[in-house]
Amino acid sequence: MAGPGSRVFISHLAGISVFDPNGDQVGRVRDVVVSLRIGGRPPRVLGLVVEVVGRRRIFLPMTRVTSLESGQVITTGVINMRRFEQRPSETLVLAELLDRTVTRTKTTEDVTVLDIAMVQTRVREWEISKVFVQVGKVGRLRKAKGETLTLDWSAVTGFALAEEGQGAANLLATFEQLRPADLANVMHHLSPKRRAEVAAALDDDRLADVLEELPEDDQIEIIGKLKEERAADVLEAMDPDDAADLLSDLPEADAERLLLLMEPEDAASVRRLLSYEEDTAGGLMTTEPIVLEPDATVAEALARVRIADNKPALAAQIYVCRPPNETPTGKYLGTVHFQRLLREPPYILVGSIVDDDLDPLPPDTPLPLITSYLATYNMVAAPVVDEADHLLGAVTVDDVLDHLLPEDWRESSLHGGDAAAMDHGHESEEAGGR
Structure with missing residues (x-):
């Protein structure tokens, strides 16, 4: 795997093969999914769009990528074969960012994006680091000649989310650095409609973390408004004990449908937990220790x-x-x-x-x-x-x-949370156009 600080130009990933841990080819990379952020901060790389047999496009999270070298991608674990559906907070690099005209901050001149590089951080996450540009606007056939430069992401404008009118995407970008419990506080005080919009825009891992911090009623409301396949993905991303707690609060038929949609390995862990009494070691444990x-x-x-x-x-x-x-x-x-x-x-x-x-x-x-x-x-x-x-x-x-703690402790905690955070949440909600 390319180590921390290693730079990968995204256009070089287009069309390269993706292999599972056994060396079997899964498909080919067709795009890279990123999450843009306000304030000029580099976007976070969420994963790859991979085309598999039948021209189906699936999403491969970067957390499942173990190697990104020698013209191939190696994955780990089970790959979710559900069709990729782009969410409001997501941007496709090849489809939406290349060939875009942006502005070089230092000189205020227009430049055209030819390529974008991503780099692995010290915490093993990936983010966009550099933009390879050509001075001036370039036509569809790229015949125009001009100086080419590699610039820091922060050295150009025209990518980042606008401060106004971005709906849920802007709200998410504003609160990106919040801990899950604090973002849960914000979501708890949104209207049901707004809460559903934010949940729909969050990626699976982030939504899973936030759900674990929300009161039971909010959990049931949010999971009930997601498409069943998406709900199953989010349950897979949750800690198995938290997923079991949530499923135990749903009608039995609904819980069983979601379990059948989950990956068999993840569903098996949750079913084992559901077989124990809630207030016992078996019912409280997580099945994923080190x-x-x-x-x-x-x-x-x-x-x-x-x-x-x-x-x-x-x-x-x-x-x-x-x-x-x-x-x-x-x-x-x-x-x-x-x-x-x-x-x-x-x-x-x-x-x-x-x-x-x-x-x-x-x-x-x-x-x-x-x-x-x-x-x-x-x-x-x-x-x-x-x-x-x-x-x-x-x-x-x-x-x-x-x-x-009392059954309603999360509810009480969120109602009695930091007033400044609550006010901030309401202000952002208004900025988002509610």
Whole structure:
């Protein structure tokens, strides 16, 4: 994979082959999807539009791309084969940005966009970095001659979202830097119509994060207004325990339809959670803890802990198990805490420093016993293991708190949230043309 700082010109991606982890060709790249931002900030790269068999175009998130070198794209995991549908907050680079006339800020002269480069940041995300332009306007056949320049994204204007009249897109750009809980606060105070518009414009991962922070009624309202295939995609992006909680609040027939639309692997994790009582370790756990085999090194463990998508409570420790590594795993051997990893040389095997002194939690452990377990041993997460010593998941302190607080705590929290944030939300709503 091109490392942080590596630059890729997007026109060079057009038509290159996409391969799955087994080396089989999936399709070819047809475009790159970005999210424009206000204030001249570089757009975030969301993913690739890939044409597969039958000329169907699908969306491949950048989080699923493991290599972008040597004229090919390598993906990881299962690829969602549902047809790509562009959302209001998304822009296609090849289709919509190339050949556009923009203005060079320094000289106020018109330039024509010939190519656009993206770069991987230190947190392993991709964003647009450079614009390759030709001075002057270029005709359809590009016969005009002029000086060509490579400029920073911030050195040209004419791309970024307008401050007014952008509806949901402008609202999203304004609140892009908010934490999911704060964006949930904003959405909670929007009208149902406006809330649905914003939900429709958010990408799946962002909407999943926000849904996890919203009260139950808002969750049900939003998921009910999405197309069923989109709703299934969002549920796949949610933590399995949160997705299970949401599905348990829906009518049984609706929940089953959505489960059937989800990828089988994701649906299986959620179904397992739904099979346990809500206030037990099995019902509270997440099925996606960090699992490593005993012959993994400390360096490998720290690399897994550093992944930005890991929530702090789950990144506090790794679980050492025999294969398979997906839950339910092979034989559970014990845990290694993050602090212990920091104290050991990078080449040490995690199997040699495993902590097996504490008994794991059975899946039927009730909530009061989980709480006392975490408090007694000063832990932020605990393994959940069945009678055959298979790791089923991990219970984290945030999920325990979620069930200890009153049922309407999210509602109360959002109503009593930061007044300035609420005012800001209303102002942006007005700016968006409500």
